[in-house]
Amino acid sequence: MIRTSKAGFTLLEIVVVLVILSAAVALVVPRLPSMQEAGLRTSARQTAALLRYLDERAVASKQLYRLRINLDEQRIDVVLRSPAGSDLPADDPYLQRNPLVAGTQISDLTTERLGRVTSGQVLVSYGPGGLTEPLLLHLSLPGGASYTVQALPVSATVRVFEGYQEDMR
16 A cells, blocks of 8 residues: 655644734734834933033033934934034034934924924034023824923933923923
8 A cells, every 4th residue: 555645734733823923913013112112212312311412522622512403304413513613523423323213203392592493404502501592302203102302501401201391491
């Protein structure tokens, strides 16, 4: 008698694999929004750290820096103001990087001089005395979660709030 072997999977084996894959997907999918929220929180903290460092750097070096916030390109960077009046790339690698994690948006910002700004590019000055005017920066996710980064002059206080805050004080 010749015996033939059948290669393949039984229906039971396929069902078991599908159950395992379904369970894995059920565990991973609910965590995706929280990963985006973690990126938003990271962006807010990195932005606050950049503002603190920039304030300290401007005071210590007695140089004029500009925080360049581009709401159209969703980018934050720093330029050094030369004595001749031109903007140069920042001399510190930490100041050259964008603190925003992918997926985080700058929804708007508020300064005393400009009020609320929702598009374009804004330059915020940091001089030998530090930050020159209060700044509120609102970061958000497309789904609606948001954080507020508040920077105050004189005291050089930078705080991060969960949610959308409008108080400049």
